[in-house]
Amino acid sequence: MAKEVKITKLDHFGRGIYFDDNKINFVFNALPAEHVIVENIKENSKYNESKVKKYVITSPKRVEPFCPYYGICGGCHLQHMTYEDTLDFKKQKVAEIFQKFNLPNSNIEIIANPNVYNYRNKIEIKVREKKVGFYELNSHKIVEINECKVAKSPLNELILSISKLGLNNADITLRTNLNDEILIWIKTKEDIIVTRESFDKNSKIASIILNDKLIFGEKHLIFNFDKYLFKCSYDAFFQINFDVCLKIYEYLKSQVKENDIVADLYCGVGFLGILASDKAEKTYGIEIVDNAISDAITNSKINKIDNMYFMLGDVAQSFQKIKEQISFLIVDPPRKGLDKETIDTIIQNKIPKIFYMSCDPITLARDLAILKNYYEIKEVKIFDMFSWTYHVETICILEFKGNI
DSSP, X not given: OOEEEEOOEEOTTSOEEEEETTEEEEETTOOTTOEEEEEEEEEOSSEEEEEEEEEEEOOTTOOOOSSTXXXXXXXXXXXXXXXXXXXXXXXXXXXXHHHHTTOOOTTEEEEOOSOOSSOBXXXXXXXXXXXXXXXXXXXXXXXXXXXXXXXXXXHHTTHHHHHTSOOSEEEEEEEEOTTOEEEEEEEOSSOOOOOGGGSOTTSEEEEEEETTEEEEEOSEEEEEXXXXXXXXXXXXXXXXXXXXXXXXXXXXXXXXXXXXXXXEETOTTTHHHHHHHTTSSEEEEEESOHHHHHHHHHHHHHTTOOSEEEEESOHHHHHTTOOSOOSEEEEOOOTTOOOHHHHHHHHHTTOSEEEEEESOHHHHHHHHHHHTTTEEEEEEEEEOOSTTSSOOEEEEEEEEOOOO
């Protein structure tokens, strides 16, 4: 049944909140102080999810979304807000999470994205029953699209080519670098023929991989970043926002000292560790993914880095094998954060300084709540890697208290 309600605040996913019969209700695309007529789309014993049927009183802060698919496509969550308000939302979100874990939250700084449109160098296209696009919000239904306003232009130019491949069901990853070269990775169970000629001849196709088979070019893409080059295999991780990455690099460089012995945990293709090695005396990189560590080794050679050493294996176990005293630790773990064994090793070794980078503020705060007994949280910076979404990239600088 539809009813009129008043939105009181936003949750950490950017949804409006109202309370009804002591039950919390979440409403997508609603702002504080707005009066909206809503209809429940999902009911739970503890909460409901609702959608707006009509806006009765709108917030003066509401803006018109720049993407025609906004509100249907599940990719972006905050386009009904100004960019400045999205930054305020993210800062408040991290502050509230830190407060919940009894962490200092008064000096959190947020670093804006210099380019909030067409910033993503990677998108994942879904093909379901010949429909090409992204998933709808909270659904596996497809929103058919012609372009993505936050994806780089070379990726958008390929969307029409994908619709002409004749696929019924597939997952397609598209990546591009600063030279506009494109890697295409198609995952499907269908028996299809794909060639370079299947795509727009004007696109700078560098690689085509069908499932795990190389069709054209190489099984990797070369990313040029500042003075460095990075090889990234088709299934390896690389950050999706070059401009914000540059700001993170500058921040990292300001924290590393000339005589530091650095360990880069979850190093991936070696991105952060290689950047740190430019100043450090020696750097170790640890990664469990074969292709990623292979890329990291290649990247150190490409960039003529002779003071970096790599270890393939589980971080918790491999980290303990380093015999030298680490003075600067880089951690950029997956969403689940650090495991207990790794945290114990950090504490036992009394590592002086930690550069903790996280895409999940909940697991970050959980880990910091343990580490704060031994480390002082010196700086907290949010980097707006994922503009127009509720996602945040947070970096904390920790220094060992030295009084234990």
